[in-house]
Amino acid sequence: MDRWQTIIEPFRIHAVEPIRLTTAAERERALEAAGWNLFNLHADDVLIDFLTDSGTGAMSRDQWAAIQHGDESYAGSPSWYAFLASVQALFPFRHVIPTHQGRAAEKILFSAIGRPGRVIPNNTHFDTTRANVEYTGAEAVDLVIPEGRQPATIHPFKGNMDVAALERLLAERGDDVPVVFVTITNNSGGGQPVSLANLRAVREVCDRHAKPMFLDGCRFAENAWFIKAREPGQEHRPVVDIIREVGGLADGMTMSAKKDGLANIGGWLALNDDELAERCRNLLILTEGFVTYGGLAGRDLEAIAQGLREVVDEDYLRYRIRSTAYLGEALDAAGIPLVKPFGGHAVYLDARAMLPHIPPLEYPGQALAVELYRAGGIRGCEIGTVMFGLHPDGTEAPAAMDLVRLAIPRRTYTQSHVDYVIEVARDVASRAASLRGFRIVRQPAQLRHFTATFAPRA
Numbered sequence: 220m221d222r223w224q225t226i227i228e229p230f231r232i233h234a235v236e237p238i239r240l241t242t243a244a245e246r247e248r249a250l251e252a253a254g255w256n257l258f259n260l261h262a263d264d265v266l267i268d269f270l271t272d273s274g275t276g277a278m279s280r281d282q283w284a285a286i287q288h289g290d291e292s293y294a295g296s297p298s299w300y301a302f303l304a305s306v307q308a309l310f311p312f313r314h315v316i317p318t319h320q321g322r323a324a325e326k327i328l329f330s331a332i333g334r335p336g337r338v339i340p341n342n343t344h345f346d347t348t349r350a351n352v353e354y355t356g357a358e359a360v361d362l363v364i365p366e367g368r369q370p371a372t373i374h375p376f377k378g379n380m381d382v383a384a385l386e387r388l389l390a391e392r393g394d395d396v397p398v399v400f401v402t403i404t405n406n407s408g409g410g411q412p413v414s415l416a417n418l419r420a421v422r423e424v425c426d427r428h429a430k431p432m433f434l435d436g437c438r439f440a441e442n443a444w445f446i447k448a449r450e451p452g453q454e455h456r457p458v459v460d461i462i463r464e465v466g467g468l469a470d471g472m473t474m475s476a477k478k479d480g481l482a483n484i485g486g487w488l489a490l491n492d493d494e495l496a497e498r499c500r501n502l503l504i505l506t507e508g509f510v511t512y513g514g515l516a517g518r519d520l521e522a523i524a525q526g527l528r529e530v531v532d533e534d535y536l537r538y539r540i541r542s543t544a545y546l547g548e549a550l551d552a553a554g555i556p557l558v559k560p561f562g563g564h565a566v567y568l569d570a571r572a573m574l575p576h577i578p579p580l581e582y583p584g585q586a587l588a589v590e591l592y593r594a595g596g597i598r599g600c601e602i603g604t605v606m607f608g609l610h611p612d613g614t615e616a617p618a619a620m621d622l623v624r625l626a627i628p629r630r631t632y633t634q635s636h637v638d639y640v641i642e643v644a645r646d647v648a649s650r651a652a653s654l655r656g657f658r659i660v661r662q663p664a665q666l667r668h669f670t671a672t673f674a675p676r677a
């Protein structure tokens with residue numbers, strides 16, 4: 220390493236995508252037309268889209284080149300074998316089942332193992348994971364360590380599973396638990412990493428109770444970078460080694476290649492259990508496609524195969540994690556309450572702390588997300604009571620936290636884009652006391668944040 224301190228994008232830009240500046244009046248009209256739900260906006264009306272880091276990243280020259288190698292044979296395509304080799308180079312599970320995205324893998328797995336009376340522990344279920352568990356009638360239980368629920372508490376691995384709580388659950392209801400999940404990084408808990416020590420401890424508990432351990436591996440590379448950067452004794456290990464050890468601890472995984480696959484679509488379910496894999500493959504054929512393409516085109520399989528080689532590049536990961544922290548540090552310096560330490564793929568604003576005058580059931584996260592768009596065309600995502608407050612029995616209660624996530628697409632925006640976001644967020648923070656809550660006008664029974672419509676409170 221040279222002595223220079225500036226952490227740069229380890230790439231230059233090869234194709235550009237214009238983004239459109241809008242006027243305040245245009246944004247006001249767009250909000251009204253969208254029922255104040257940012258998922259309903261036309262993306263053309265968004266300037267900086269921090270809604271999600273999922274499928275929104277820029278592919279590399281080599282990924283676009285790989286796409287040209289896409290072989291669209293229905294069965295046994297060479298692109299499938301390229302994908303399989305790339306997945307197994309990191310995660311040597313016996314069975315790899317391609318899917319069109321992460322939730323398809325979840326749907327298939329939980330259709331096979333979920334049913335009423337069963338309970339699935341996780342550090343924190345992502346929204347689609349929880350919904351897929353609950354759809355089968357099973358119960359989704361979040362067992363993250365207590366620090367993981369406290370936005371301002373500093374802990375290097377706030378995504379860790381509460382191993383004692385897991386132990387208690389397995390002692391009391393072991394027969395009802397078909398699998399123990401760990402989400403790396405813990406997205407709904409603030410993009411927080413899980414330590415290798417914690418993963419080993421979960422493995423040990425699973426062994427004692429004869430339970431399979433699965434990873435929700437969406438951001439496995441970012442998690443491994445945090446292990447390297449923060450966990451004593453791991454600093455000299457190549458990230459690839461850490462990833463292989465993490466994979467080796469588990470019996471299977473679900474994956475969205477739209478995150479650390481560096482692709483725009485794709486995912487997989489991987490596992491070692493032959494009998495369960497066969498049942499999952501039969502479900503795959505029913506809903507996704509044949510076992511060598513899942514819901515994907517051959518070209519997508521190629522893009523993922525190449526993306527998995529690029530995502531473990533340590534110059535990339537150093538830049539990735541640093542550029543997220545850059546946003547976090549500036550917002551922190553401006554006095555904006557945040558989830559700390561900063562996550563890998565996103566910075567989470569603590570809307571409940573920032574807007575104490577808006578009670579959780581008037582959706583402070585929604586109020587903040589809407590205002591960031593109104594002020595500067597920035598689209599973030601509420602992760603709070605709108606997303607998690609509606610329960611399967613129809614009752615509503617405040618979520619553990621009311622956050623707004625600014626998720627950063629991979630290799631897509633530059634530092635000046637981020638500086639603009641910082642300027643807008645500071646302005647919104649200076650006017651926080653004047654923001655108003657929302658009420659829900661219309662909502663579906665599940666996953667309401669995607670389609671609900673809102674009205675501002677007077």
Ligand code: F0G
Binds near residue numbers: 435
């Ligand atoms: N698990 C985690 C931890 C996720 O973050 C996501 C998606 C999924 C599973 C589902 O994957 O979208 O490919 O079906 N998260 C995106 C997000 C949507 O914005 O955080 P998918």
